[in-house]
Amino acid sequence: MSFLISKTLIYAIPLMIVALAGVFSERSGIINLALEGIMIFGAFVGALAINLMQQANTFHIVDAALDMNANWGSLQLFLVLIMLMTAVAGALFSLLLAFAAINLKADQTIGGTALNMLSPALVCFFIRLIAQQSELRMFKGDAASWFMVKKSMLGFDKAKDLGFLGETFLNKVYLTTYICILLFVVLSIFLYKTRFGLRLRACGENPQAAASLGINVYKMRYSGVVISGALAGLGGFVYTLTTSNCVANGDVAGFGFLALAVMIFGNWKPLSIAGAALLFGLFKCVAASYSTLDINGDGVFLLLNLSKDPVWGKILNPHMYRLIPYVISLLVLAFTSKKSRAPKAEGIPYDKGMR
């Protein structure tokens, strides 16, 4: 059970944070299709930073999997630093979209698509230069050994059972997970409960009305896109750290597009988005780990047994498990899309003279 929860979080967190990135941009009136591209860029910057840190041997760690006295505290601090770096990188990259969409009044869908194509190409080009191949990996070891927080690091004995909550939330977790949850909550409140948030949302609904009250629509939209870029860059790094062993290869397995789906699924509202991301993450996780899922702890792997059953196995097989997240999305969308409401002015370049 705690395995299922922690793995669900691993899948859900990048989706959540990147979907929130989409919210900030779209609520300010700019469609950000470039989430995938910005994620790829953020993932690359993060992977590069870790690779260089390991090459320079900054923390004097020879082999994290074996070295129990390694300096975990400074590694975690370093992780926070990389998160900041990737956020800045994402923000800078998103300026391209902001410039095209806000200053040049270009079609936002096309601008975003262009960034999605530019980003993998650019990243692969840099990786070629740096690593002489099409994939940038960690210099040594694996992401989990280096950056995962385990109970032994928190001073607990390895054999000690911390109970359900402790095992789920203190053992085998990434610091990034908690920082992202915190960011998600703070930014959601920011969007709804502050003057800035209200103005940002107004620019996505009726920018002319907002402008008539003295709000600088250009500034607000720039802020929306830059916050969006920062979150997406961060999300890209979290994705590669927690699910891809810090490999940068110009690909984030479509998580940027999934996040877009999650955003629409969640009706552009943070709370629904969190729910949607968790639902999606849960079923992704079930599909990948069905063979060892034992919810009630009785040693029976129900889903595995069902998939081998001559009758049930025809329906409930691994392929079907992998379909479930997408089928569920379609179903939920079919039932909720009536109520779904996008920001009214999204996708329309701001024109002062228009009424």
Added chain:
Amino acid sequence: MKKLIALLMVLAMVFALVACTAKPADKPAEQPGTVDPESIPDTMTSADGTYEIAFVTDVGQLKDKSFNQGTWEGCKLYAAANNKSYKYYQPANADKATDDDRYDAMKAAADGGAKVIVCAGFMQGNALARAAADFPEVNFIFIDGWAFDGLNNIAGIAYQEEQAGYLAGYAVVMEGYTKLGFCGGGGGTNPACCRYGYGFVQGANAAAAEKGITVDIKYSWQYGASFSASPELQTMAAGWYESGTEIIFACGGSMFASIVAAAGENDAKVVGVDVDQSPESGTVVTSAMKGLSVSVEWAIAKHFDGKWDEIGGKATSLGAANDAVGLPVDTWSLKNWTVADYEKLFASMKDGTLVVDPNFPEDNVFNLSNAKVEVI
């Protein structure tokens, strides 16, 4: 706006600097007399722009720290020792490369003046047959391959991976592990991975029989079709480790990254494949190796020494008898099973008293006395 441009330019400069400094420094050779293949650059510029030794990669990265890299090191070592020019070619479209993409890579190699082309991976078969017919004056070395009728310029080199797998399976069970896993690449269609996997379960079974115990083996081809790492593979492996599996044989190129990350999460262990992967991670206990580098050097030498007839047009199978498979005794972290034990087992394999069945059972049905194989 000016500030923004200035900022972007500064960033570009930083990137350029990073790109310059990130090149790996030349490491000194560890022992006198042996050359560290990493110290030989991957790209070289020949005086006349032609490259005599060419390497066409299999799917996956050149530096996959596994199959491609091992083969490439053989090419580089021979070239460096004999002052030959060398170059590698990666077929277009990465893991979705078609026969045409592979043929184009071989053609580019031949047009680039290659006298001998090393092609890694059984998937290059169709492209190779075409290229060998079109360029009869060029010799091809087909790693993990076979011979073609009437094409004497192809030398098929295959390995008895089942022996390497057997040694690894036997070693880990003797070491004391009882819950094993196998994650294989190629979705069950790659003959080399099938041999590795079947050898692994046979070795585990033999050791369990000797100890009088029963071992559990989870056996899966899932998420391995393209030999690449994926979040799903990592989740699956983490689930195995979580539910008791102690060690997983990561059999397929970049898949290693996902398995080793899952092992890192759970303080569990991994068996590497093709080359000694212990420098990659402390989680690697041992690796089922085939002597890629050595045999590639050996085969290239046949071409340049004028002894091509010995291997050309034939399929050569290299195994324990040629010292072409084995475990890395210097770097393994096995404690209960000694090098002497290993050498005894290896000797019986070498002289033919111990025969490992290379034929993967149909329908994934394993009939083993002391190993319970669960195919997932």
